[in-house]
Amino acid sequence: MEKGTIKGINHYVFDDIKEFTEYFESQQKQPPHVIKDWREGKQDEWVYSDDKRIVQLLKVSHSVKHHGDRKNYKFAKGWVRTIVGTFLNRENTFMDTDFSSHANRYTFSKTIKNPASRVRKRTKPTNKEKEFATNVVVGMGAVKAYMTAFNEENQDNAKKKAAILLKQERIRMEIDKTALEVAKELGIDHKYILQKLKDLADYSDDDGIILQSTKELGKALGTLGQTTKQKEIGVVGMFQGFSPKELESVERKELVEDNKQKEV
Secondary structure, three states, rough: EEEEEEEEEEEEEEEHHHHHHHHHHHOOOOOOEEEEEEHOOOOOOOEEEEOEEEOOOEEEEEEOOOOOOOOOOOOOOEEOOOOEEEEOOOOOOOOOOOOOOOOOOOOOOOOOOOHHHHHHHHOOOOOOOOOOHHHHHHOOOOOHHHHHHHHHOOOOHHHHHHHHHHHOOOHHHHHHHHHHHHHHHHHOHHHHHHHHHHHHHHHOOHHHHHHHHHHHHHHOOOOOOOOOOEEEOOOHHHHHHOOHHHHHHHHHHHHHHHHHHHOO
């Protein structure tokens, strides 16, 4: 018998039906029925794995979302999660109970330790990421934008994940693209902005406004230069709701997590 723990709760993997029965009887409980084919099991039911052990289905889903949010995706009938790992409900899937083969029980892959790495490696935005970018541009705020696009109910989780998304080049490009499309519809382009700044610099009675307008014109023309961080943030900085320091903090945490994963 082996066990794993989730949120302080122990979940067991039994070597055979004798060990399974003895365990429940020692708890003065009636041993549950064990489903022979795990693909037919329901959530919380006990099933035989393909390596002939007994494990509980902690989560069962009857659909699989495509990584690009493609509708009517029929790659598998769904998926199941045990204390060991997550498995696609397919005829050729081998459900094992080898803890050492599953670096992360929440992914189908046996090699990915950190699901967030896929977020960083992806080059094209998914449909939900595009929705997130649009929500940010229309002024929803990064946290609310994430909660709406990804149906996330936990605000703290949304803040962390939104900050990670805003660090990704594909998301910044999508926000830039969406912002420019909105600006174009409103008749705002570079010429319009430069003309407005020029008018303020030329005709304002306020020396402070004249100075600030001149500085902004200088930045737009590149005469005063920009820091690397300013260039990285771009249009995103107008909408995101995170300070550069907060985004840098997220980046540092990602690096620390990656290093820890490499050391394991």
